[in-house]
Amino acid sequence: MFAPGETVRVKDAWPEATGPVHIRTPHYVRGVTGEIVRHLGDFPNPEDLAFARPAETRPLYHVRFRKGAVWPEAKPDDELLIEIFEHWLERP
Amino acid sequence: MTILEADSDQLLAAVRALLERKGIVTSPEVHAQIASTDAASPGQGARMVAKAWVDPDYRGLLLEDGTRAAEALGIRMRGLPPLGVLENGLEVHHLVVCTLCSCYPRAVLGYPPFWYKSAAYRARAIRDPRELLASEWKTVIPDTVKLRVVDSTADYRWMVLPRRPDGTEGWDEEQLAAIVRVGDMIGVTVPEAQPAAVGTGSETRS
Structure with a gap:
Protein backbone atom coordinates (compact mmCIF):
# COMPACT_ATOMS: atom_id res chain seq x y z
CA MET A 1 0.00 0.00 0.00
CA PHE A 2 1.07 3.58 -0.63
CA ALA A 3 0.41 6.50 1.71
CA PRO A 4 -0.87 9.95 0.73
CA GLY A 5 2.05 12.20 -0.19
CA GLU A 6 4.27 9.30 -1.20
CA THR A 7 6.26 9.67 -4.43
CA VAL A 8 5.49 6.97 -7.00
CA ARG A 9 6.45 6.20 -10.56
CA VAL A 10 4.08 4.68 -13.08
CA LYS A 11 5.68 1.57 -14.54
CA ASP A 12 7.12 2.09 -18.00
CA ALA A 13 5.45 -1.11 -19.16
CA TRP A 14 3.82 -1.73 -22.53
CA PRO A 15 1.91 -5.03 -22.30
CA GLU A 16 -0.15 -4.02 -25.33
CA ALA A 17 2.98 -4.70 -27.40
CA THR A 18 2.71 -8.43 -26.72
CA GLY A 19 -0.99 -9.26 -26.96
CA PRO A 20 -4.61 -8.26 -26.41
CA VAL A 21 -5.08 -6.24 -23.23
CA HIS A 22 -7.49 -3.89 -21.48
CA ILE A 23 -5.50 -1.27 -19.58
CA ARG A 24 -6.75 1.74 -17.63
CA THR A 25 -3.32 3.39 -17.36
CA PRO A 26 -2.97 6.05 -20.09
CA HIS A 27 0.08 5.83 -22.38
CA TYR A 28 1.18 9.40 -21.69
CA VAL A 29 1.80 8.77 -18.00
CA ARG A 30 3.88 5.57 -18.25
CA GLY A 31 7.28 6.07 -16.66
CA VAL A 32 6.24 9.40 -15.12
CA THR A 33 6.75 10.23 -11.44
CA GLY A 34 3.88 11.64 -9.36
CA GLU A 35 2.46 11.79 -5.87
CA ILE A 36 -0.24 9.72 -4.14
CA VAL A 37 -3.24 11.90 -3.24
CA ARG A 38 -5.40 9.20 -1.68
CA HIS A 39 -6.50 5.60 -1.77
CA LEU A 40 -9.88 5.57 -3.55
CA GLY A 41 -10.84 2.01 -2.65
CA ASP A 42 -10.27 -1.51 -3.93
CA PHE A 43 -11.74 -2.67 -7.23
CA PRO A 44 -11.60 -5.85 -9.35
CA ASN A 45 -8.66 -5.65 -11.75
CA PRO A 46 -10.17 -4.43 -15.06
CA GLU A 47 -7.36 -6.13 -16.99
CA ASP A 48 -8.90 -9.50 -16.03
CA LEU A 49 -12.52 -8.37 -15.77
CA ALA A 50 -12.52 -7.33 -19.43
CA PHE A 51 -11.66 -10.87 -20.50
CA ALA A 52 -14.12 -12.55 -18.07
CA ARG A 53 -11.19 -13.96 -16.08
CA PRO A 54 -11.35 -14.17 -12.27
CA ALA A 55 -10.45 -10.61 -11.24
CA GLU A 56 -8.50 -10.02 -8.05
CA THR A 57 -9.36 -6.88 -6.13
CA ARG A 58 -6.63 -4.22 -6.35
CA PRO A 59 -6.12 -0.89 -4.55
CA LEU A 60 -6.89 2.15 -6.71
CA TYR A 61 -5.21 5.50 -6.02
CA HIS A 62 -5.69 9.07 -7.10
CA VAL A 63 -2.24 10.16 -8.28
CA ARG A 64 -1.20 13.73 -9.00
CA PHE A 65 1.44 14.64 -11.62
CA ARG A 66 3.05 17.88 -12.67
CA LYS A 67 1.67 18.46 -16.14
CA GLY A 68 5.13 19.61 -17.20
CA ALA A 69 6.48 16.15 -16.40
CA VAL A 70 4.51 14.88 -19.39
CA TRP A 71 4.30 17.96 -21.64
CA PRO A 72 7.20 20.38 -21.10
CA GLU A 73 5.32 23.32 -22.64
CA ALA A 74 2.70 23.16 -19.86
CA LYS A 75 2.30 25.99 -17.37
CA PRO A 76 4.58 25.07 -14.44
CA ASP A 77 1.86 24.81 -11.77
CA ASP A 78 -0.71 22.88 -13.79
CA GLU A 79 -1.41 19.29 -12.82
CA LEU A 80 -2.93 15.99 -13.87
CA LEU A 81 -5.02 13.86 -11.50
CA ILE A 82 -5.42 10.24 -12.56
CA GLU A 83 -6.84 7.01 -11.11
CA ILE A 84 -4.12 4.36 -11.20
CA PHE A 85 -4.12 0.79 -9.89
CA GLU A 86 -1.44 -0.22 -7.41
CA HIS A 87 0.14 -2.84 -9.67
CA TRP A 88 1.05 -0.02 -12.09
CA LEU A 89 2.93 1.94 -9.42
CA GLU A 90 6.47 1.53 -8.08
CA ARG A 91 8.74 3.38 -5.66
CA PRO A 92 11.25 5.39 -7.71
CA MET B 1 -24.19 -16.37 -37.88
CA THR B 2 -21.73 -14.85 -35.43
CA ILE B 3 -22.60 -12.46 -32.61
CA LEU B 4 -21.24 -9.59 -34.74
CA GLU B 5 -23.68 -10.31 -37.57
CA ALA B 6 -26.78 -10.65 -35.37
CA ASP B 7 -29.58 -8.10 -35.56
CA SER B 8 -29.05 -5.84 -32.56
CA ASP B 9 -32.68 -5.95 -31.37
CA GLN B 10 -32.74 -9.73 -31.53
CA LEU B 11 -29.39 -9.89 -29.76
CA LEU B 12 -30.63 -7.60 -26.99
CA ALA B 13 -33.81 -9.63 -26.55
CA ALA B 14 -31.78 -12.86 -26.38
CA VAL B 15 -29.36 -11.45 -23.80
CA ARG B 16 -32.19 -10.08 -21.67
CA ALA B 17 -34.02 -13.42 -21.78
CA LEU B 18 -30.83 -15.23 -20.77
CA LEU B 19 -30.14 -12.81 -17.90
CA GLU B 20 -33.64 -13.39 -16.61
CA ARG B 21 -33.56 -17.17 -17.04
CA LYS B 22 -30.25 -17.39 -15.20
CA GLY B 23 -31.65 -15.23 -12.39
CA ILE B 24 -29.02 -12.50 -12.87
CA VAL B 25 -31.46 -9.64 -13.38
CA THR B 26 -35.26 -9.45 -13.61
CA SER B 27 -37.26 -7.57 -16.21
CA PRO B 28 -38.63 -5.05 -13.65
CA GLU B 29 -35.04 -4.33 -12.57
CA VAL B 30 -34.03 -3.64 -16.18
CA HIS B 31 -37.04 -1.32 -16.61
CA ALA B 32 -36.25 0.48 -13.34
CA GLN B 33 -32.66 1.04 -14.45
CA ILE B 34 -33.70 2.33 -17.88
CA ALA B 35 -36.18 4.71 -16.20
CA SER B 36 -33.58 6.03 -13.78
CA THR B 37 -30.98 6.45 -16.57
CA ASP B 38 -33.48 8.38 -18.69
CA ALA B 39 -34.55 10.51 -15.70
CA ALA B 40 -30.99 11.57 -14.90
CA SER B 41 -30.14 15.09 -16.06
CA PRO B 42 -27.74 17.91 -15.20
Whole structure:
Protein backbone atom coordinates (compact mmCIF):
# COMPACT_ATOMS: atom_id res chain seq x y z
CA MET A 1 0.00 0.00 0.00
CA PHE A 2 1.07 3.58 -0.63
CA ALA A 3 0.41 6.50 1.71
CA PRO A 4 -0.87 9.95 0.73
CA GLY A 5 2.05 12.20 -0.19
CA GLU A 6 4.27 9.30 -1.20
CA THR A 7 6.26 9.67 -4.43
CA VAL A 8 5.49 6.97 -7.00
CA ARG A 9 6.45 6.20 -10.56
CA VAL A 10 4.08 4.68 -13.08
CA LYS A 11 5.68 1.57 -14.54
CA ASP A 12 7.12 2.09 -18.00
CA ALA A 13 5.45 -1.11 -19.16
CA TRP A 14 3.82 -1.73 -22.53
CA PRO A 15 1.91 -5.03 -22.30
CA GLU A 16 -0.15 -4.02 -25.33
CA ALA A 17 2.98 -4.70 -27.40
CA THR A 18 2.71 -8.43 -26.72
CA GLY A 19 -0.99 -9.26 -26.96
CA PRO A 20 -4.61 -8.26 -26.41
CA VAL A 21 -5.08 -6.24 -23.23
CA HIS A 22 -7.49 -3.89 -21.48
CA ILE A 23 -5.50 -1.27 -19.58
CA ARG A 24 -6.75 1.74 -17.63
CA THR A 25 -3.32 3.39 -17.36
CA PRO A 26 -2.97 6.05 -20.09
CA HIS A 27 0.08 5.83 -22.38
CA TYR A 28 1.18 9.40 -21.69
CA VAL A 29 1.80 8.77 -18.00
CA ARG A 30 3.88 5.57 -18.25
CA GLY A 31 7.28 6.07 -16.66
CA VAL A 32 6.24 9.40 -15.12
CA THR A 33 6.75 10.23 -11.44
CA GLY A 34 3.88 11.64 -9.36
CA GLU A 35 2.46 11.79 -5.87
CA ILE A 36 -0.24 9.72 -4.14
CA VAL A 37 -3.24 11.90 -3.24
CA ARG A 38 -5.40 9.20 -1.68
CA HIS A 39 -6.50 5.60 -1.77
CA LEU A 40 -9.88 5.57 -3.55
CA GLY A 41 -10.84 2.01 -2.65
CA ASP A 42 -10.27 -1.51 -3.93
CA PHE A 43 -11.74 -2.67 -7.23
CA PRO A 44 -11.60 -5.85 -9.35
CA ASN A 45 -8.66 -5.65 -11.75
CA PRO A 46 -10.17 -4.43 -15.06
CA GLU A 47 -7.36 -6.13 -16.99
CA ASP A 48 -8.90 -9.50 -16.03
CA LEU A 49 -12.52 -8.37 -15.77
CA ALA A 50 -12.52 -7.33 -19.43
CA PHE A 51 -11.66 -10.87 -20.50
CA ALA A 52 -14.12 -12.55 -18.07
CA ARG A 53 -11.19 -13.96 -16.08
CA PRO A 54 -11.35 -14.17 -12.27
CA ALA A 55 -10.45 -10.61 -11.24
CA GLU A 56 -8.50 -10.02 -8.05
CA THR A 57 -9.36 -6.88 -6.13
CA ARG A 58 -6.63 -4.22 -6.35
CA PRO A 59 -6.12 -0.89 -4.55
CA LEU A 60 -6.89 2.15 -6.71
CA TYR A 61 -5.21 5.50 -6.02
CA HIS A 62 -5.69 9.07 -7.10
CA VAL A 63 -2.24 10.16 -8.28
CA ARG A 64 -1.20 13.73 -9.00
CA PHE A 65 1.44 14.64 -11.62
CA ARG A 66 3.05 17.88 -12.67
CA LYS A 67 1.67 18.46 -16.14
CA GLY A 68 5.13 19.61 -17.20
CA ALA A 69 6.48 16.15 -16.40
CA VAL A 70 4.51 14.88 -19.39
CA TRP A 71 4.30 17.96 -21.64
CA PRO A 72 7.20 20.38 -21.10
CA GLU A 73 5.32 23.32 -22.64
CA ALA A 74 2.70 23.16 -19.86
CA LYS A 75 2.30 25.99 -17.37
CA PRO A 76 4.58 25.07 -14.44
CA ASP A 77 1.86 24.81 -11.77
CA ASP A 78 -0.71 22.88 -13.79
CA GLU A 79 -1.41 19.29 -12.82
CA LEU A 80 -2.93 15.99 -13.87
CA LEU A 81 -5.02 13.86 -11.50
CA ILE A 82 -5.42 10.24 -12.56
CA GLU A 83 -6.84 7.01 -11.11
CA ILE A 84 -4.12 4.36 -11.20
CA PHE A 85 -4.12 0.79 -9.89
CA GLU A 86 -1.44 -0.22 -7.41
CA HIS A 87 0.14 -2.84 -9.67
CA TRP A 88 1.05 -0.02 -12.09
CA LEU A 89 2.93 1.94 -9.42
CA GLU A 90 6.47 1.53 -8.08
CA ARG A 91 8.74 3.38 -5.66
CA PRO A 92 11.25 5.39 -7.71
CA MET B 1 -24.19 -16.37 -37.88
CA THR B 2 -21.73 -14.85 -35.43
CA ILE B 3 -22.60 -12.46 -32.61
CA LEU B 4 -21.24 -9.59 -34.74
CA GLU B 5 -23.68 -10.31 -37.57
CA ALA B 6 -26.78 -10.65 -35.37
CA ASP B 7 -29.58 -8.10 -35.56
CA SER B 8 -29.05 -5.84 -32.56
CA ASP B 9 -32.68 -5.95 -31.37
CA GLN B 10 -32.74 -9.73 -31.53
CA LEU B 11 -29.39 -9.89 -29.76
CA LEU B 12 -30.63 -7.60 -26.99
CA ALA B 13 -33.81 -9.63 -26.55
CA ALA B 14 -31.78 -12.86 -26.38
CA VAL B 15 -29.36 -11.45 -23.80
CA ARG B 16 -32.19 -10.08 -21.67
CA ALA B 17 -34.02 -13.42 -21.78
CA LEU B 18 -30.83 -15.23 -20.77
CA LEU B 19 -30.14 -12.81 -17.90
CA GLU B 20 -33.64 -13.39 -16.61
CA ARG B 21 -33.56 -17.17 -17.04
CA LYS B 22 -30.25 -17.39 -15.20
CA GLY B 23 -31.65 -15.23 -12.39
CA ILE B 24 -29.02 -12.50 -12.87
CA VAL B 25 -31.46 -9.64 -13.38
CA THR B 26 -35.26 -9.45 -13.61
CA SER B 27 -37.26 -7.57 -16.21
CA PRO B 28 -38.63 -5.05 -13.65
CA GLU B 29 -35.04 -4.33 -12.57
CA VAL B 30 -34.03 -3.64 -16.18
CA HIS B 31 -37.04 -1.32 -16.61
CA ALA B 32 -36.25 0.48 -13.34
CA GLN B 33 -32.66 1.04 -14.45
CA ILE B 34 -33.70 2.33 -17.88
CA ALA B 35 -36.18 4.71 -16.20
CA SER B 36 -33.58 6.03 -13.78
CA THR B 37 -30.98 6.45 -16.57
CA ASP B 38 -33.48 8.38 -18.69
CA ALA B 39 -34.55 10.51 -15.70
CA ALA B 40 -30.99 11.57 -14.90
CA SER B 41 -30.14 15.09 -16.06
CA PRO B 42 -27.74 17.91 -15.20
CA GLY B 43 -30.58 19.20 -13.00
CA GLN B 44 -29.65 16.51 -10.46
CA GLY B 45 -26.07 17.66 -10.22
CA ALA B 46 -27.20 21.29 -10.13
CA ARG B 47 -29.38 20.56 -7.07
CA MET B 48 -26.36 19.04 -5.33
CA VAL B 49 -24.19 22.04 -6.19
CA ALA B 50 -26.79 24.53 -5.01
CA LYS B 51 -27.27 22.70 -1.71
CA ALA B 52 -23.51 22.57 -1.16
CA TRP B 53 -23.34 26.36 -1.70
CA VAL B 54 -25.84 27.07 1.09
CA ASP B 55 -25.23 24.16 3.48
CA PRO B 56 -21.65 23.68 4.77
CA ASP B 57 -22.43 20.22 6.21
CA TYR B 58 -23.75 19.05 2.86
CA ARG B 59 -20.71 20.53 1.10
CA GLY B 60 -18.52 18.48 3.45
CA LEU B 61 -20.45 15.30 2.66
CA LEU B 62 -20.37 16.03 -1.08
CA LEU B 63 -16.58 16.37 -1.14
CA GLU B 64 -16.09 13.37 1.16
CA ASP B 65 -18.52 10.94 -0.48
CA GLY B 66 -20.38 12.05 -3.62
CA THR B 67 -22.43 8.84 -3.76
CA ARG B 68 -23.89 9.38 -0.28
CA ALA B 69 -24.46 13.07 -1.05
CA ALA B 70 -26.42 12.14 -4.20
CA GLU B 71 -28.45 9.54 -2.31
CA ALA B 72 -29.23 12.14 0.37
CA LEU B 73 -31.13 14.05 -2.35
CA GLY B 74 -32.98 10.94 -3.50
CA ILE B 75 -30.78 10.20 -6.53
CA ARG B 76 -30.53 6.47 -7.20
CA MET B 77 -26.88 5.38 -7.04
CA ARG B 78 -27.22 1.67 -6.25
CA GLY B 79 -25.05 -0.54 -8.43
CA LEU B 80 -23.34 2.47 -10.02
CA PRO B 81 -19.66 3.44 -9.84
CA PRO B 82 -18.73 5.63 -6.87
CA LEU B 83 -19.08 9.37 -7.41
CA GLY B 84 -16.22 11.69 -6.50
CA VAL B 85 -16.61 15.47 -6.36
CA LEU B 86 -13.76 17.96 -6.77
CA GLU B 87 -14.10 21.58 -5.69
CA ASN B 88 -13.15 24.53 -7.89
CA GLY B 89 -12.01 27.73 -6.23
CA LEU B 90 -9.66 30.65 -6.48
CA GLU B 91 -6.57 28.44 -6.28
CA VAL B 92 -7.43 25.42 -8.38
CA HIS B 93 -9.77 24.70 -11.29
CA HIS B 94 -10.60 21.08 -12.14
CA LEU B 95 -11.48 19.96 -15.65
CA VAL B 96 -12.80 16.41 -16.16
CA VAL B 97 -12.04 14.30 -19.22
CA CYS B 98 -11.91 10.58 -19.96
CA THR B 99 -9.04 10.14 -22.39
CA LEU B 100 -9.47 6.35 -22.62
CA CYS B 101 -13.19 6.24 -23.42
CA SER B 102 -16.12 8.31 -22.14
CA CYS B 103 -16.54 7.72 -18.37
CA TYR B 104 -19.09 10.26 -17.14
CA PRO B 105 -21.20 10.64 -13.96
CA ARG B 106 -24.48 9.84 -15.71
CA ALA B 107 -26.47 9.36 -12.51
CA VAL B 108 -26.07 13.04 -11.63
CA LEU B 109 -25.43 14.67 -15.04
CA GLY B 110 -27.48 12.49 -17.42
CA TYR B 111 -26.22 11.57 -20.87
CA PRO B 112 -22.92 13.28 -21.74
CA PRO B 113 -22.85 16.19 -24.21
CA PHE B 114 -21.77 14.96 -27.66
CA TRP B 115 -18.41 16.72 -27.49
CA TYR B 116 -17.42 15.02 -24.23
CA LYS B 117 -16.93 11.73 -26.12
CA SER B 118 -15.18 13.30 -29.12
CA ALA B 119 -11.54 12.45 -29.82
CA ALA B 120 -10.85 16.19 -30.17
CA TYR B 121 -12.09 17.07 -26.67
CA ARG B 122 -10.31 14.09 -25.12
CA ALA B 123 -6.99 14.95 -26.77
CA ARG B 124 -7.11 18.72 -26.30
CA ALA B 125 -8.42 18.64 -22.71
CA ILE B 126 -5.43 16.67 -21.48
CA ARG B 127 -2.75 18.28 -23.65
CA ASP B 128 -3.77 21.92 -24.03
CA PRO B 129 -6.68 22.57 -21.65
CA ARG B 130 -6.24 26.33 -21.24
CA GLU B 131 -6.34 26.92 -25.00
CA LEU B 132 -9.29 24.51 -25.34
CA LEU B 133 -11.38 26.29 -22.70
CA ALA B 134 -10.53 29.75 -24.02
CA SER B 135 -11.19 29.00 -27.69
CA GLU B 136 -14.26 26.74 -27.40
CA TRP B 137 -16.00 28.09 -24.29
CA LYS B 138 -14.47 31.57 -23.78
CA THR B 139 -13.50 30.31 -20.33
CA VAL B 140 -10.22 31.96 -19.39
CA ILE B 141 -8.53 30.37 -16.39
CA PRO B 142 -6.42 33.12 -14.77
CA ASP B 143 -2.67 32.50 -14.57
CA THR B 144 -2.94 32.63 -10.77
CA VAL B 145 -5.23 29.57 -10.78
CA LYS B 146 -3.75 26.09 -11.01
CA LEU B 147 -5.48 24.04 -13.70
CA ARG B 148 -5.80 20.38 -12.70
CA VAL B 149 -7.02 18.07 -15.45
CA VAL B 150 -8.78 15.01 -14.03
CA ASP B 151 -8.45 11.99 -16.31
CA SER B 152 -11.32 9.69 -15.39
CA THR B 153 -9.53 6.44 -16.10
CA ALA B 154 -10.97 3.77 -13.81
CA ASP B 155 -13.74 2.97 -11.35
CA TYR B 156 -14.80 6.42 -10.11
CA ARG B 157 -16.93 9.00 -11.88
CA TRP B 158 -16.02 12.64 -11.29
CA MET B 159 -18.08 15.79 -10.97
CA VAL B 160 -16.91 19.34 -10.32
CA LEU B 161 -18.32 21.51 -7.54
CA PRO B 162 -17.96 24.94 -9.16
CA ARG B 163 -17.26 28.12 -7.24
CA ARG B 164 -20.38 30.07 -6.28
CA PRO B 165 -20.39 33.24 -8.42
CA ASP B 166 -20.36 36.71 -6.89
CA GLY B 167 -23.71 38.46 -7.03
CA THR B 168 -25.71 35.49 -5.74
CA GLU B 169 -25.75 36.48 -2.09
CA GLY B 170 -29.08 35.68 -0.45
CA TRP B 171 -30.30 33.47 -3.31
CA ASP B 172 -32.18 30.30 -2.33
CA GLU B 173 -31.28 26.79 -3.50
CA GLU B 174 -33.75 26.82 -6.36
CA GLN B 175 -32.42 30.11 -7.77
CA LEU B 176 -28.86 28.86 -7.41
CA ALA B 177 -29.58 25.50 -9.06
CA ALA B 178 -31.05 27.33 -12.06
CA ILE B 179 -27.71 28.94 -12.98
CA VAL B 180 -25.63 25.74 -12.77
CA ARG B 181 -25.02 24.30 -16.23
CA VAL B 182 -23.65 20.93 -17.22
CA GLY B 183 -20.37 22.49 -18.38
CA ASP B 184 -19.86 24.03 -14.93
CA MET B 185 -19.89 20.52 -13.43
CA ILE B 186 -17.40 19.21 -16.03
CA GLY B 187 -15.21 22.29 -15.64
CA VAL B 188 -15.41 23.74 -19.17
CA THR B 189 -17.43 26.73 -17.98
CA VAL B 190 -17.98 28.60 -14.71
CA PRO B 191 -21.40 29.61 -13.39
CA GLU B 192 -22.45 33.22 -13.76
CA ALA B 193 -25.00 35.11 -11.66
CA GLN B 194 -26.62 36.28 -14.89
CA PRO B 195 -26.25 33.61 -17.57
CA ALA B 196 -25.73 34.97 -21.06
CA ALA B 197 -29.03 35.14 -22.95
CA VAL B 198 -27.61 33.76 -26.19
CA GLY B 199 -25.72 30.52 -26.55
CA THR B 200 -23.74 28.71 -23.90
CA GLY B 201 -20.91 27.69 -26.19
CA SER B 202 -20.19 24.36 -27.83
CA GLU B 203 -22.62 22.42 -25.64
CA THR B 204 -25.63 23.89 -27.45
CA ARG B 205 -24.63 22.52 -30.85
CA SER B 206 -26.40 19.35 -31.84
